[in-house]
Each structure stands twice: as C-alpha cells, then as structure tokens.
Amino acid sequence: xxxxxxxxxxxxxxxxxxxxxxxxxxxxxxxxxxxxxxxxxxxxxxxxxxxxxxxxxxxxxxxxxxxxxxxxxxxxxxxxxxxxxxxxxxxxxxxxxxxxxxxxxxxxxxxxxxxxxxxxxxxxxxxxxxxxxxxxxxxxxxxxxxxxxxxxxxxxxxxxxxxxxxxxxxxxxxxxxxxxxxxxxxxxxxxxxxxxxxxxxxxxxxxxxxxxxxxxxxxxxxxxxxxxxxxxxxxxxxxxxxxxxxxxxxxxxxxxxxxxxxxxxxxxxxxxxxxxxxxxxxxxxxxxxxxxxxxxxxxxxxxxxxxxxxxxxxxxxxxxxxxxxxxxxxxxxxxxxxxxxxxxxxx
Amino acid sequence: xxxxxxxxxxxxxxxxxxxxxxxxxxxxxxxxxxxxxxxxxxxxxxxxxxxxxxxxxxxxxxxxxxxxxxxxxxxxxxxxxxxxxxxxxxxxxxxxxxxxxxxxxxxxxxxxxxxxxxxxxxxxxxxxxxxxxxxxxxxxxxxxxxxxxxxxxxxxxxxxxxxxxxxxxxxxxxxxxxxxxxxxxxxxxxxxxxxxxxxxxxxxxxxxxxxxxxxxxxxxxxxxxxxxxxxxxxxxxxxxxxxxxxxxxxxxxxxxxxxxxxxxxxxxxxxxxxxxxxxxxxxxxxxxxxxxxxxxxxxxxxxxxxxxxxxxxxxxxxxxxxxxxxxxxxxxxxxxxxxxxxxxxxx
Numbered sequence: 183x184x185x186x187x188x189x190x191x192x193x194x195x196x197x198x199x200x201x202x203x204x205x206x207x208x209x210x211x212x213x214x215x216x217x218x219x220x221x222x223x224x225x226x227x228x229x230x231x232x233x234x235x236x237x238x239x240x241x242x243x244x245x246x247x248x249x250x251x252x253x254x255x256x257x258x259x260x261x262x263x264x265x266x267x268x269x270x271x272x273x274x275x276x277x278x279x280x281x282x283x284x285x286x287x288x289x290x291x292x293x294x295x296x297x298x299x300x301x302x303x304x305x306x307x308x309x310x311x312x313x314x315x316x317x318x319x320x321x322x323x324x325x326x327x328x329x330x331x332x333x334x335x336x337x338x339x340x341x342x343x344x345x346x347x348x349x350x351x352x353x354x355x356x357x358x359x360x361x362x363x364x365x366x367x368x369x370x371x372x373x374x375x376x377x378x379x380x381x382x383x384x385x386x387x388x389x390x391x392x393x394x395x396x397x398x399x400x401x402x403x404x405x406x407x408x409x410x411x412x413x414x415x416x417x418x419x420x421x422x423x424x425x426x427x428x429x430x431x432x433x434x435x436x437x438x439x440x441x442x443x444x445x446x447x448x449x450x451x452x453x454x455x456x457x458x459x460x461x462x463x464x465x466x467x468x469x470x471x472x473x474x475x476x477x478x479x480x481x482x483x484x485x486x487x488x489x490x491x492x493x494x495x496x497x498x499x500x501x502x503x504x505x506x507x508x509x510x511x512x513x514x515x516x517x518x519x520x521x522x523x524x525x526x527x528x529x
Numbered sequence: 530x531x532x533x534x535x536x537x538x539x540x541x542x543x544x545x546x547x548x549x550x551x552x553x554x555x556x557x558x559x560x561x562x563x564x565x566x567x568x569x570x571x572x573x574x575x576x577x578x579x580x581x582x583x584x585x586x587x588x589x590x591x592x593x594x595x596x597x598x599x600x601x602x603x604x605x606x607x608x609x610x611x612x613x614x615x616x617x618x619x620x621x622x623x624x625x626x627x628x629x630x631x632x633x634x635x636x637x638x639x640x641x642x643x644x645x646x647x648x649x650x651x652x653x654x655x656x657x658x659x660x661x662x663x664x665x666x667x668x669x670x671x672x673x674x675x676x677x678x679x680x681x682x683x684x685x686x687x688x689x690x691x692x693x694x695x696x697x698x699x700x701x702x703x704x705x706x707x708x709x710x711x712x713x714x715x716x717x718x719x720x721x722x723x724x725x726x727x728x729x730x731x732x733x734x735x736x737x738x739x740x741x742x743x744x745x746x747x748x749x750x751x752x753x754x755x756x757x758x759x760x761x762x763x764x765x766x767x768x769x770x771x772x773x774x775x776x777x778x779x780x781x782x783x784x785x786x787x788x789x790x791x792x793x794x795x796x797x798x799x800x801x802x803x804x805x806x807x808x809x810x811x812x813x814x815x816x817x818x819x820x821x822x823x824x825x826x827x828x829x830x831x832x833x834x835x836x837x838x839x840x841x842x843x844x845x846x847x848x849x850x851x852x853x854x855x856x857x858x859x860x861x862x863x864x865x866x867x868x869x870x871x872x873x874x875x876x
Contacts, residue, residue, distance in 0.1 A: 196644050210651055243633075246636075292545075301556075317567075317568050328674070335680075337587070
C-alpha cells in the first residue's frame, strides 16, 4: 500500500501479543494488493475514503466494542454502550470533517441476554443517531457464547478532499478541541469513588467516560476553514494519536503540558485520587476530541472561527517539528517528560 | 419502519433465547424512527439500499462470524474462515443483483493468536476479494478474550431499483441457482467421515462447506433479465429463507422436494450417513445459492439465459401461492412433509 513502509514486522511464529495492534496493521498493509483507483484513503486510517461515484467521496468506518475490553457492565449501562458504540464511529467520521449518514449494527450476544437490556442498547444508539440525522439501516444479529460484541459501521459524505493524518508540516501549530483527560478521570472515579470531589464534578466525569461527545460539527467547521493540514480523533490518547499523525506525516511534535486543556472536574479528581491530571490528558484515551494541525500564522484565527461556529473551545497545545525530534512532551521548565503510551490492543 | 408489522414481540422481561433472532429484528424495526428519504431498503433485509448520491444506489451489508458458532478450528482453517467471512457478505450483495466494491474487516482476536494464523485469515479474505475486484479499504482490530470474532462490512453498487425479498406474487415460479445441501453434507462428513464415499466427493462437499461460492455474477445476470420479482441468498436454509420471501411478499409457497437440485456427492454422503439428502437441501443452510421468483411464463427463458451467461444451472423448484397456504414442501406423492426449520440464532 505504501512503498516506503518498513518490511512487514513480526515473525510468523510470534503471537499477536508481541506484534501489537499497530504491528498487525503494518503487516497487513504490506501484504495488501495495490488498491483500485477509487480508493483515496485505505487501510491504516480509522476512516476509509473512496470516490463514489466518480466525483463524490464516500467515507466508511467500522469499530468493534467487546464487553470487558471496551466496556464493563459494572460501570456502564447498555444504553451507554449503545450510545458510545455509535459515538466512537461518529468521531471517526468527524476526524475527516465528514457528514455521517448511515449506520449498520452487527450484534453478537449471549442467548441469556435480556430483551429489556437490548431495548436499552438500541435506545442509546438511536438517541445518539438522531441529532446527527443518521439512519440505522441494517446489520446482523447472532449468538456470542461469552459476552456482547458490537460492531458498528458508519457511512458518511465529504464535500472535498479527505483531511487525513498525513498532512502535518514542521512549523504547523497543534490544536485540540474541548478538554482532555475527562474520560480517564471518569473511569478512575467510577472505579474508586473519591471523597472530597463535588457530586456535580463526578457526574460530569462519569458522563465524559460513558457518553463522549463526538465532535461532528467541529470536524466539519475545521475542515471548512481550509486551513487544517492533518486531523485525527483522540481515541487512544494524545500520546498515541499524535504519534499516528507524526508517523503518517513523517514529522515530530512538541507539546507543552501546561497548555493542555483540562477541566476543573478532572483536576479535582486527580487531586483526590493522588493522580496527575496531565497523565490522564496525555495517555488516558477515549476523550474523542479532535486533534489537528494548521499553519502557525492561521492557527489562532482558525481556532477562533471554529469556536464561534460551534461553541467548543479550541486550544493550541504545541507545534509540529522535524521527524528527527520525535514526539516530545515538555513540562513547565521546558524539560521533556516520559509519558506512558496510550492504549494499544493485544499488548 | 413498516406500519403493518404486528406489535413488537417479546416481553421486556424475557431472554433473547425465547424471542429468537427474527423476534429481535421485528422488535427493533417497530422501535426505529421513520428512516430518512434516502433509505430504500432498511433494517430487516440482509443488505441495505440507500440513494447515494440522489440518483445512484449504494448497497451496504454486514455479517459477523463468531468462532465456535459460525466456524470451528477443527473443521476449517483460518484461510477458509477469512474466505468465508467475505463470501457470505458477497452473497448478500449478490442477492440484490449488486456489484460488490469495498470491504472493511473488524477483527476481535485473542492476544495469544499466532501471527501466521492471521496471515492465513487475511490471505483467505484477499484471495476471495480479488476475482470480484473488491478492495479491502479499512477496518478495526481489537482484543477479544475468548475467541475470534470477525465482522465484515461490504459496500456495493446497483444500477437499478433494488431486488428485495418483497416482490413475489402468487403464481410466480420459484427458482434456485446451483445445488442445495452441499454445505450441510460437507459439515456432516467432516464431523463423521463415512466409509464408502469416494474421496473426490468428500473433497467436493468439504469445499462446499468451507469455501462457498457467492453467486455474484448470477445475481447480476438474474437482475439484468428484468424478470425476477424477489430474491434472497440461501444462508439459513431453503425453508427459512423461502419463509423470509413469503413473509416480506405476504405470500405462501409450494416446493416439490423431487425438484430440488442435489449433487451426486451429497446423495452419496446421505446414503452413507443414513441421512435424507432433501433434509440437508431444505434445512441445512450455508449453501449461499440464490433463491428467486419470476413470472411463470418468463421463468424458463430467464433460467436458460442466466445459465448461458454464467454456466451455473438454474432449477425451477415450485411456485408462489396465496399467503393463506403457508410455505409447504411436497413429497413425490404430492403430500406435505414436515420440515425442520433452518438455523435461527439465540433459539
């Protein structure tokens, strides 16, 4: 797929645990035949882009949620799960600046699952679909012996060339929508309810974890400015997802921890649990905010315009650097700090 | 979705096991908001059809395969599984007379899975995609604690109005491509290898089970005749899938068992295992042949034309009847026989 990829990683005798999710994707990409001319963005991005018909772009994305891997019944209702399953796909379409349109749900489910539970799951999905004008048009239902497995596929439209992970240039500003670390703070406080954090803050954090807001309008607004050079949604955490932009754009990045937008509720939870809020913001994942890059002289105007159109804050958190510098996070003294990588499946 | 559906079946307190797959689908359809104007075929069919853009039709279908539900490592290699996962989706597009184009694979996999096994899975998928010109454009990979779960989504095109399950009229002929019962015979002989069946026949049956041939060219040829009134692919078995046409078309059906196309290999396996070949043909499922209906005076010419274009036999097996007569299978004496229903998930 990409002639400059390194050789297929992984010895065939190794287990997936050693190769990791990213190693597997790289391995498959190397083995893929050359895609047809209609394929504009293929395997390796969260959202595929094809010309369909000749002069239009069709976006397709799919995501699986596995019980006890992506969610636990102890910390989320099935209504939350249905909502989140669609939200993570909406977020993938948002990261292309696309317009979500049609959803399919493939549901594998234990036979002893209650009908009332499934009603809740569909209700969560449909109440998330409605404000975006997304139709649930099909799917599949089948038996899973052990646990719920949901796969949603979402089709969307784009009215211009795709905004991918691959366009960042050294010197570009790095920006992010909303706040970071709220989902990780929500999970931590659901698992270990802390004393001394206001109930309203705990509810806000639980909601950030259970009901992330896909930034669909923000993605379209960012794209419409014409000034963004690369974009991705924050599903695996800032460190990992910025790493994806760096890898696909063949650049490095420098982020100032002091610039990261972190909510008061997240800070309060971090204090109460003796955690560092910036660790959640950098490595927590599942915030489903949009991370994007733009030319430095246009970044502030672009951010202001997106905020004016959507009401969502946009924060400049760092700059794109040459590839040789790697992806670096700097503390208040300007010193690089070691960051925990975000979530990677199989590892 | 359909104002004439019966009331939502299933008490919320019941388990999915009691409601069954079809009950669940009916229940969800009743709760779905009115779909947008672009949705031509929505939830309830194997393949959704949307207008995209205004004057074109986009087909979308998704199917999940779960290890130890849809396949077992004892009777199929992962290369077979990858091939079959795409084939069942190709078959859904074929049943609309559509042209398959783009595939996404969402793969949930235990971390101890070997990389060589996954290479085989992708190889099977890609070797099935290639002859149909299908591009693998994206997907998702994640951890599954217990077993492999594959979900493929396939997008396709159609160059005219969709051919659904809903157009059969009393008096229409019922036709089927290829032969029936081969997949069930293949599974039975893999599980209980019989004495006295030629090795070539056993290999043919094993292949029918492991590597079903999606009837993509046949589906397009059937549709191109303009004479077919309804169509479905045979995934759950003739009895169940003809039942779907009957339900959606609000008709009955009469099928002569003596007319069913059954291969010599299937007959030999049935004799050796003391089974009845017609039971496999009617209730076995997973043949992935196309079942369709056509006006009686056009049916034979239509069948001859499809065979001439594709080399695949087409057999007239019965006729559509008024709804009140139900779906009936007749023995050689013209007497109705009791048939085992095909596979239904959760029950």
